[in-house]
Amino acid sequence: MEYRDWAPIYDRIRAEFGFPFEREAASADALEARAGERLAEDPLDRLRPVLAGQTVVVCGLAPGAGAPPLWRLPADTAPPILIAADGAAERCLAAALVPAIIVTDLDGPVASEVAANRRGSWVVLHAHGDNRPAIEEWADQFPGALAGSWAGPPRPRLLNVGGFTDGDRAVLLAEHLGAARILLWGFDFRRVDEPDPAHRARKLAKLAWARRILSEAARRSPARIDLWLPDGRQVPYGDGEPESTTR
Numbered sequence: 001m002e003y004r005d006w007a008p009i010y011d012r013i014r015a016e017f018g019f020p021f022e023r024e025a026a027s028a029d030a031l032e033a034r035a036g037e038r039l040a041e042d043p044l045d046r047l048r049p050v051l052a053g054q055t056v057v058v059c060g061l062a063p064g065a066g067a068p069p070l071w072r073l074p075a076d077t078a079p080p081i082l083i084a085a086d087g088a089a090e091r092c093l094a095a096a097l098v099p100a101i102i103v104t105d106l107d108g109p110v111a112s113e114v115a116a117n118r119r120g121s122w123v124v125l126h127a128h129g130d131n132r133p134a135i136e137e138w139a140d141q142f143p144g145a146l147a148g149s150w151a152g153p154p155r156p157r158l159l160n161v162g163g164f165t166d167g168d169r170a171v172l173l174a175e176h177l178g179a180a181r182i183l184l185w186g187f188d189f190r191r192v193d194e195p196d197p198a199h200r201a202r203k204l205a206k207l208a209w210a211r212r213i214l215s216e217a218a219r220r221s222p223a224r225i226d227l228w229l230p231d232g233r234q235v236p237y238g239d240g241e242p243e244s245t246t247r
Helices: 003-017 021-038 043-051 088-094 110-118 132-138 166-176 197-220
Strands: 055-059 081-085 101-104 122-127 146-150 181-185 224-228 234-236
Touching: 003 197, 021 122, 021 132, 021 146, 043 101, 043 122, 043 146, 043 166, 055 088, 055 166, 081 088, 081 166, 088 110, 101 110, 101 166, 110 122, 110 132, 122 132, 122 166, 166 181, 166 197, 197 224
Parallel strands: 055 081, 055 181, 081 101, 101 122, 122 146, 181 224
Antiparallel strands: 224 234
16 A cells, blocks of 8 residues: 555544644654664665565464464465564464564564564564654664654655554555465454453454455455464455454
């Protein structure tokens, strides 16, 4: 997705959730200042060779999902490229899987993401209006390859190919950079691990947007986007898709 196509959608999201654009820009500035030249310049050019033409597994953080069972994939095909959405990186490392890319806004177990980055994972750090304190704490602690992203117009060191939550941002990144097929593991749009009713309702509202974004991506994308279900089935993502890949 190009920024010109994504910007009007994010304007609607900002209006619904009350995200001041000035706070988005302040966090983006903080990310650039904190990570400095360690953020890859022209990050899309750096990440394209990792994803172009590949089968990509995007691992989400749905309750009970665990790490993706890569051993279930056909043995006679090339190994897939693994992208972890934020806290899913911890689940992957626990299963001895090092993601090629981690897409994160730093609201999960960040120490695991730092560890994966040290072991070779690209980390795409996302700046938004609510995570400036996390950026200030963590952005300079990643020892490996880094890219930056934010919700505004792309900058030389900050990409924006669309997406709202870590999971759908990861999918749109893979799609934008030419992945041939994208498998979604651990995506659930109706359940969250959040005991507080108000926070749970807000998270579910965000996931509703993620579902819409992915449905649109599946309709227009040249990449094949499938849900990978716990029983091993891989079904096309579309208007009739299950709301959960964990049951």
